[in-house]
Amino acid sequence: MSDILSSEAKAFLSQPLQLFINGGWQASKNGGNTDVINPSNGQTVAKVASGDEADVNVAVEVADLAFQEWSKRTPESRAAMLNKLANALEDKIDVLAQLEALDVGKAYVNAKGFDIPFGIDCVRYYADLATQAEYEKPLHLQDIDARVHRVPYGVCGFIFPWNFPFDLLMWNVMPALAAGNTVVIKPAELTPLTTLYFCKIAEEVGIPAGVINVVVGAGRKVGTPLVQHPKIRRISFTGSSGVGKQIAAMCGERPIPCKLELGGKGAAVVFEDADLDKAATQLAGAITLNTGQVCCTATRWLIHESIYDQFVEKVTATLKATKIGPGLDPDTQMGPLVSQAQQDTVLQYLDKGLSEGAEAILNGGALSISGSEGGFYVSPYLLGGSADNICFREEIFGPAAYLVKFKTETEALELVNSLDYGLANSVFSEDLTRCQRVAEKMIAGNSWINAHNVFAYGLPYGGINKSGVGGGVNCPETFYDYLRDLTIARPLG
Ligand code: NAD
Numbered sequence: 001m002s003d004i005l006s007s008e009a010k011a012f013l014s015q016p017l018q019l020f021i022n023g024g025w026q027a028s029k030n031g032g033n034t035d036v037i038n039p040s041n042g043q044t045v046a047k048v049a050s051g052d053e054a055d056v057n058v059a060v061e062v063a064d065l066a067f068q069e070w071s072k073r074t075p076e077s078r079a080a081m082l083n084k085l086a087n088a089l090e091d092k093i094d095v096l097a098q099l100e101a102l103d104v105g106k107a108y109v110n111a112k113g114f115d116i117p118f119g120i121d122c123v124r125y126y127a128d129l130a131t132q133a134e135y136e137k138p139l140h141l142q143d144i145d146a147r148v149h150r151v152p153y154g155v156c157g158f159i160f161p162w163n164f165p166f167d168l169l170m171w172n173v174m175p176a177l178a179a180g181n182t183v184v185i186k187p188a189e190l191t192p193l194t195t196l197y198f199c200k201i202a203e204e205v206g207i208p209a210g211v212i213n214v215v216v217g218a219g220r221k222v223g224t225p226l227v228q229h230p231k232i233r234r235i236s237f238t239g240s241s242g243v244g245k246q247i248a249a250m251c252g253e254r255p256i257p258c259k260l261e262l263g264g265k266g267a268a269v270v271f272e273d274a275d276l277d278k279a280a281t282q283l284a285g286a287i288t289l290n291t292g293q294v295c296c297t298a299t300r301w302l303i304h305e306s307i308y309d310q311f312v313e314k315v316t317a318t319l320k321a322t323k324i325g326p327g328l329d330p331d332t333q334m335g336p337l338v339s340q341a342q343q344d345t346v347l348q349y350l351d352k353g354l355s356e357g358a359e360a361i362l363n364g365g366a367l368s369i370s371g372s373e374g375g376f377y378v379s380p381y382l383l384g385g386s387a388d389n390i391c392f393r394e395e396i397f398g399p400a401a402y403l404v405k406f407k408t409e410t411e412a413l414e415l416v417n418s419l420d421y422g423l424a425n426s427v428f429s430e431d432l433t434r435c436q437r438v439a440e441k442m443i444a445g446n447s448w449i450n451a452h453n454v455f456a457y458g459l460p461y462g463g464i465n466k467s468g469v470g471g472g473v474n475c476p477e478t479f480y481d482y483l484r485d486l487t488i489a490r491p492l493g
Contacts, residue, residue, distance in 0.1 A: 004108065004328045009098045012197060017048040019055055019216060020199035022062040023209025028217070029054040034189060039105030039336045040326035042374025048192050051217040053225035056184065059213040060229045063155040063182040066210025071152045071180040075135070079127040081207060082178060086123035088205045089198070093117060096194055100166055101327035103193040105335040105376070106290050108328050118455070119170035122474075125457040126178035129479045133179075139487075146489040152180035153233035153257075153484050157226045159219075159247070160195075161239040162188035162338050163293040163397075169195055171473040172236045172259075177211065179482035184213045184232070186223050190338055192216045219243065227251060234482070235259070241395075241421075241466045248469075259470035259481065261295070262463060263395045264423030267416040268298035268452055269406075269438060272306045274428035278450060280314035282428070283401070286452045287380055288322050288334040292399040293342070295467075296424035298452045300392055302412050305405040312382075312403070316362045319380045326372045336376040337398055343376040346398030350381055353391035353402070358383035361403060387415055395421070409438065417443045423467035426452040445472060 005013075016033070018025040028051040035044040070078070089096065097112035106115070139146040156176045160168050165187060173183050187195040195214055202212050215222050227235050227250045237247040238261040251258035268286070270279045286298040303311050327335035337343045347366060354360060364381030383391050384403035392402040406412040416425055424446040427438040432449070439447035445463045448454045455461065455474070462472020471481045 004330065005098050005102070006095055008092075009095050009102075012095070012099070012200070013046045013193075017046055017192070017196050019049050019051050019059075020196065020203075020212070020214040021055065021059045022213070023203060023207075026055075028052065034216075036103060036193060037190075037339070038102055039338050040102075040328065040375045041372045042340070042376070045102055046193065048196070048216050050189070051215045052221040055215045055217070056222055056225045056229060059184045059215050060155055060226070060231050062210040063184050063213050064231050066208060067152075067154050067182045070182055070208060070211050073180070075130040075133065075178075075180075078178060078180060079130045081205070082123050082127040082130075082174070084205045085202060085207065086120050086127070088201050089120045089123065090117075092197075092201060093120070096166060096197060098328065099193040099197055101335070103191045104162065104165065104290070105327045105338055107332045107335050108330055109332070110289065115164060115167050119167045121457060122167075122170040122174050126174040126479060129175075129476055130178040133479060133483075135483070143492050144489050145492055146487065149486045149488050150480070150483040151486060152482060154181065155231055156181045156183050156234040156236065156482065157229070157232045158183060158185045159223045159226065159235070159237045159239065160185070160187050162191040163290060163295070165191045166194040166198070168238050169198065172238065173212075175473075175479045176234075176236075176482045179479055181234075181482055182211045184215065184226060186215055186217065186226055189216060189218055223247075224250070232256065237261070244468070257470070257481075260468045261473065262423075262466060262468045263421065264295045264297075264463060264467050265300060265393070265395050265419055265421040266296055266298045266424045266426070266444075266452070267300040267302055267442070268426045268428065269302045269412045269416060270304060270307070270311060271427070271429035271431070271434065272304040273430045274307070275430060275450070276307060276311055276314055279428040280311060280318055282426075282450075282452050284315050284318035284322070287399045287401050288319070289453065291334055291337055291378075292380075293338060293397050294453065296446065296453060296461075298426055299396060299401045300415070301401050301403045302406050302415050303403055305407055308403075308405050312361055316382065319362060319382070322380065324367060324377060324379060325369055326375065334380075334399065337378055338376070340376055342397065343378055346378050346396055346400060349391055349394070349396045349398070349400065350383075353383045353389055356389050358385045358389050358391060358402070364399065387418065393419060409434070413438065413441050420466040422464035424448065424452075426450075
């Protein structure tokens with residue numbers, strides 16, 4: 001384990017990590033544990049209890065009891081508690097960043113500079129919104145005295161993937177808590193560390209027992225019973241489109257509301273008048289940030305034929321200069337993939353893309369890093385050719401992109417909109433009128449101009465089609481998603 005780890009992070013990892021239920025730590029009822037692997041060297045860094053339906057049942061019951069008190073607090077009281085939590089998390093940014101880098105393999109500098117502080121901002125954002133929200137909405141109707149009375153749902157369930165454990169936890173759970181719901185969370189089995197450390201902080205600041213509960217475990221053993229539990233009132237699922245469909249079907253049976261944030265295959269359109277240095281930096285960054293394991297990132301690069309060679313020269317130079325290494329090394333710009341399985345998937349796509357006739361623009365592949373030999377490293381690769389290639393159509397989730405040349409705006413838009421995914425796309429041009437026009441015609445939840453991966457609180461983020469449904473995150477609407485409307489009406493006269 002790297003020396004950069006603080007004594008606090010080491011102490012946290014040295015104990016058996018358990019499930020967090022009813023404000024305390026519990027072994028799983030079946031006694032099971034799983035190893036948490038450091039993707040940077042393939043070594044085990046911690047053992048974590050691995051639960052099943054029996055633990056889910058207890059967690060939902062205590063969350064239901066806790067709801068009685070938490071939901072009755074004033075919004076100001078909940079906001080004060082969440083602001084206290086934000087302050088305590090801020091004191092531990094470095095520990096959280098170390099644990100995130102260790103767990104996911106992501107570059108520590110990014111975790112410390114972006115993921116963790118940005119996630120903490122989310123706590124404050126929803127704490128503020130809770131104090132400003134409209135819980136009673138008068139309706140001005142003829143002959144009826146009426147209002148909408150907004151109340152929290154009850155126990156909400158959350159299922160998360162492994163790529164941004166801390167930010168996704170904050171983006172999804174904070175609006176629910178601020179609105180007065182209680183939560184049962186299933187983190188990805190590969191990356192539970194910052195979620196559990198967050199519980200330790202929540203316990204220390206005195207978030208009441210049962211308001212936040214975490215059950216670690218496999219999808220079918222923990223995720224499915226969580227979705228199917230009769231006392232779960234809402235589900236938020238972030239993960240692959242395939243599993244998302246199954247979750248939606250389960251929610252549909254009861255039915256309960258379901259927020260799905262799913263996979264993507266984002267496009268970037270680079271026009272002939274684009275600032276090519278900026279476009280190359282942004283797009284190289286898009287596939288190296290978190291080693292390309294970013295749902296909304298740009299992996300289909302549509303480049304105007306007149307600047308294709310120039311762009312390729314710039315972007316390959318940037319990618320070749322990217323420093324690849326262990327997540328915890330402060331000099332690392334791109335870490336390993338999260339697991340052996342993910343490394344295999346990314347390398348298989350390279351083989352399949354080439355066998356379907358793609359041109360290798362930048363040769364990448366498995367990489368061994370001296371001193372970190374067991375890590376799951378892959379250097380970036382760029383393929384190019386026709387748009388019927390598997391690497392243009394399917395989500396790879398690694399440091400890879402597929403380039404296609406285009407001649408006209410219409411042709412570029414057809415290529416962007418040729419897949420069922422609809423998460424995020426971008427357009428690069430110095431002609432802002434053209435950018436706005438193209439941005440409006442790209443079919444997705446998010447269109448970005450002269451940048452890719454643009455996030456802020458107040459900027460709604462979500463997908464459509466195979467990329468999600470249910471309102472997205474990071475905006476006031478997300479807060480209202482966690483309040484149900486009750487219409488109260490009295491005829492006059
Ligand atoms: P995944 O769908 O395999 O797993 C996500 C979570 O679902 C995990 O916690 C897993 O244990 C659980 N799960 C799996 N099967 C289940 C089942 N049958 N019932 C209940 N729970 C089950 O996804 P992943 O591989 O962990 O993450 C990568 C995917 O997540 C990519 O497709 C990526 O695009 C997507 N993602 C989307 C967003 C977004 O905001 N749209 C953000 C991050 C990741």
